[in-house]
Amino acid sequence: MGQALHYYDALKQFIEARRQQSGLAEKILIQVGSATCEKAAGSDLVMKEFQKLIRASGRDDILIKQTGCTGRCAREPIVGVFFPGQIPIKYERVTIDRVQTIFQEHILQGITVPEFVLDKKTDKRYDYVITVCSSEKCRHTKADPEKMIMDALVKEGVPDGTVRIFGGGCFGLCANDQAGKQQVMMVFPERVIYTFETDEQLEEIIHSHFSQKQIHSKYLTQADFITEQFFSMYGDVSFFNKQTRLTLRNSGLIDPESLVDYVMNKGYEGLAKVLEKDDPSWVIDEILKSGLRGRGGGGFPTGEKWKNAITYTNDPTKYVVCNADEGDPGAFMDRSALEGDPFIILEGMTIGAFAIGARRGFIYVRAEYPLAIERLEKAIAKARENNLLGENIMNSGFDFDIEIRLGAGAFVCGEETALMLSIEGKRGQPRLRPPYPTQSGLWGHPTVINNVETWANVPTIILYGAEWFSRIGTAKSKGTKVFALAGKVRNTGLVEVPMGTTLKEIIFDIGGGIPENRKLKAVQTGGPSGGCIPIDKLDTPVDYDELAKLGSIMGSGGMIVLDESDCMVQTAKFFLEFTQSESCGKCVPCREGTLRMLEILERIVSGNGQMDDITKLERLSRMIQKASLCGLGMTAPNPVMSALENFREEFIIHITEKRCPSHRCAQLIRYEIIEEKCTGCTLCARRCPATCITGRPRQVHFIDQKACIKCGECFNVCKFDAVFKI
Amino acid sequence: MSDHTKLDSEIIKFIDECREKEHADSYLIAVLHKIQGKYGYLSDVHMHEVAQRLQVPSSTVSGVATFYHFFRLQPKGKYHISLCLGTACFVKGADKILEAFRSELGIELGETTSDKLFSLECSRCLGVCALAPVVTINDQVYSKVSPTQAAELINKARFEEAA
Structure with a gap:
């Protein structure tokens, strides 16, 4: 055995020994979500309250830890309670009051508090939950696997309402030659996976499992199944059922700041494998074969990019970069990934660096994500302490280190050439490509830039193999x-x-x-x-x-x-306003073109549009798409073009009838009070932020149209439907 | 005022450390982040000092400071209001919240009220889209804000100041 594997085994043994010592397996574990979104919903207070209660109880068998976010934003903060050997219970929207109840009833007395359970309202409790793979490939077997199982259950006489069936996401279990022949399903609460091919086999399984209450070992799949941990915790919740969590598999499960937790969940096994093999071309080959494409938007084959960085140059200095400048308004994937599982990014980058021969890496992350930055800093420090970054990684002789560089609120820096200039400390203005960064990147040296999610896929591909990865997804989009x-x-x-x-x-x-x-x-x-x-x-x-x-x-x-x-015109305008203000100003088509388009859209939403404005918008769009320097400009007209293509009628109504069918464009609507319905309750007048509603109590109120800011608050609060929108 | 004459010794130490490293000038943005973190904004005096200490042209420093939206060239108000104008917040009515703040404070985005009490800024996306629309005042996050609530927040702050 070589050095790297030896090092990894020793690390794992050390961690396992410490875990055994702590007696973790016998303790009650409370897990509190702690990403930015969870914190905004109050998870810090929840954490403190639990800690207070644990101290007050004087018990030493209750542990509390933080975890990343599971992605259930609308129901945060989420708290998981694990009793040794039982199905974990997840609670939603936990407040200080709920903490008290959960602690008193569940933690101290072992009684679940059903009304706070995650998705209680939508998910009725069943005795059994079956998650059946209904991905494209499994569907080849039967048109509807869910119905097939339901029929088998009915035939067996299993009482109605005891079993819930979900069409789940791909488990990634079947080999290519078996795809379309077999069907995979997981049964809760036993958490067993069955694989079957025919209706008769299914009936056999159902008979054994549900009537005889025995696990049918003949069709049992003993697979090392990557999302198993996640499914075991969350598989009984419908929100998670259709998902296949590869890159987010640790988010919401492990403590993001704990290297121990990461290693216990197969962390750094991929890197050990790579360093042990000591063959960069094998790594590149695996990534090529996996069919992984860039997750940042462009979809360029990742393996191809890595190959380019070594094929066309013999420059010994190379860099890898993680693009975490998630500037797209309304997107928070990278933030959650970095906050939930920072080590997977570090491991992915280290593998990539080994493949292309880079010794330095940079993570370019938005300054607006303080928690993600903090967790990355901690993760980097821990990786360095444990010889997983720095010199002679895992005693293999490979040196590599990562530095964090902060963005400063410029959307254009998500474009790779602009990003590199920003890392160099300059204004982030894109340049023409070629040369591509893989030929001439940071300080003129070959540089591989991938986004967060792309890097997060790398350790998994290495660990489970390119062939396995390429089974998930469609013909040209894998994973x-x-x-x-x-x-x-x-x-x-x-x-x-x-x-x-x-x-x-x-x-x-x-x-x-x-x-x-x-x-x-x-x-x-x-x-x-x-x-x-x-x-x-x-x-x-x-x-x-x-x-x-x-x-x-x-x-x-x-x-x-x-x-x-x-309103689709407003939505198109919103995006264009964004790109317009984020245009770096270097090239004319983007800088001036988007401004002209915005002026036209402003005309339309204010009721001053003309019919030839649509033609003008289309002409400008085509010009900007063709003539802009970088991706920001080239794609800037997309929201307008697609809105014009799919919702042209709405633009025409704004122009010809001067009205907004969705009642969204402030200048095309007004609020009025219906005299007959107004009771003079004064609620609207009290709520109006512009204080433009007048009227005495119990008398009809009036809206001063000149002062009205069209916020719609009066419309929303009126209990008598006396306010109407035109 | 002391912060207009000289940079904090910790920041000077950071700049000196950066100068020892490879590609020292690439740490310019990091230095500006530190200064804004300490003083709340980037003053001309500070930017000149950075140029001298880091040995980069003053024009480069000011070019970088003005290019990136995150850097402020004016001091913040005592209550720094940041309104998220990301897509999710927009769809849930952030434009109406902005209008309410504008009319209540009489200032535009990026400005500070003359009594230095309030400054108004937009942020692109805080990534807490599920709680949209979101407003942060200093470090406190307010979720699912309505226009009325926006006006109430201002009045509450004013009331506290007067008390």
Whole structure:
């Protein structure tokens, strides 16, 4: 055995021994979410309250630890309670009061508090939960695996309402030659995985498991299944069922600041494997074969990029960079990943550095993410202490170190050439490519730049193999993609799904649909560089090429759901305002072109638009797309172009009828009080932030149209429907 | 005022350390972050001193300071209001909150009120989209803010000041 593997085994043994000593396995564990979003929802106070209660109880068998976010933003703070040998219980929206109840009833007396359980309202409790793989590949077996299992249960006479069946995400278990022949399912609470091929085999399993209450060992799959840890904790919650968590598998499970936790979850095993093999070309080959493509938006094959950095140059100085300048408004994938599992990024970068022969790496992260920066700093320090960064990593002779560089709020720095200038301490203005960074990057040396999610995929690919990774996803888009689901959707949050999942599945099955029974209007992907996908194209699978066909892009993963109350002209204008103010000003098409487009859109939303404005917008869009220097400019018109293509009628109504069908454009609407309905309750007058509503108590009120800022507060608060919007 | 004459000794030490490293001038943004962290904004005097100590042209320092939105060239108000204008907040009505702050304070984005009490700024996305619309005042996060609540926050601060 070589040095690296020897080092890794010793590290693991040391950690295991310490864990045994601490008696962790016999203790009750309370786990509190602690990402920026959780903290904003009050998780710090929750943590402190638990600590206070634990101290007061005088018990030494209760442990508390922090973890990253699970992506259930709408239900945070989330608290997990683990009793040794039992299914973990997750509580949602935990407040100080709830902490008291949970501690008194659950921790001290062992009785679950059902009303606070995560997704209690949507997920009825069942005796059994079956998660069946319903990814594209498994679906080849049967049109509807869920129905197939339901039929088998009915046939067996299993009582109605005791078993819940979910069509889950890909487990990544079947080999390519088996795909389409077999079906995989996981049964809770036993957490066993069965693989079967025929209806008869399924019936056998059901009979044994549900009638005889015996696990049917013949069809049992003893697979080392990467998302198992995550599924074991969260697999009984519908939000997580359709997801396949590869890059986020540790987020919400481990303490992000603990190297021990990371190593216990296969952390650094990939790096040990790479250093042990000591063959950079093998690493590049694996990444090439895996089909991994850049997750930052462009979708360039990662292996190809790495290869370029060594093929066309013999420069001995090389760099790797992690692009964590997540500037896309409405996207928080990278923040969550960095806050939830920083070590996986460090490991990925170290593997990449070894492959191309770099000795220095940089993480370029937004200054707006203080918690992510803090956790990265701590992770880097711990990795250095344990010989996982620095000189002679794992005693293998390989030297590599990582430095954090802060951005300063410039969206354009997400563009790779601008990012490099910013690392060099200059104004982040892009330059022409070629030369590409892999030929001439930081300080003129070959540089490989990948985004956070791309790096996070690397250790997994190395660990489980390129062949395994390439089984997940579609023909040309492999693996999974993380999306930040936000806007008008019930379960806002972070989701990781296999490529090929349809937008409909993400929004309705995972996202829970649109709140307040409103109608879905469009989905915006790719942020300011992407476009709106209308409702009739929701069956589009998540795939680089499929989304591009619709005039949108995969982007880095922002996914904003718009409902009927959203105006598409306003939305297009919002994105254009963003790119306009973020344009670095270097090239004329982007700097001036986007400004002219914005002026036209402002005309339209204020009721001064003319019909030829649409033609002008289209002409400008084409010009900007063709003539801009960098990606920011080239994609800036996308939101407008796609809105014009899919919602042209709405633009025309704004122009010809001077009205906004969604009642969103402030200058095209006004609020008035219906005299007959107004009771003079004074509520609207008290709530009006502009104090423009006048009237005595019990008398009809009036809105001063000149002073009104059209915030709609009066409309929202009136209990008598006396305020109406025109 | 002392902060207009000389940089803090800790920052000077940081600059000296950077000068020892390879590509010393690449730490300019990091130095500016430290100064803003300490003083709340970047004054001309400080920027000149950075140029001298780091041995980069003054024009480069001011070029960088003005290019990046994160750097402020004016002091913050006692209550620094940062309104998220990310997509999720926008979709949930951040534009209306902005209008409420504007009319209540009589200032535009990036400005500070004449009594130095309030400054108004927008941030692009705080990444807490599920709590949209989000406003932070100093370090306190307010979620799901309504226009009325925005006006109330200002009045509460004014009231506290008067008391």
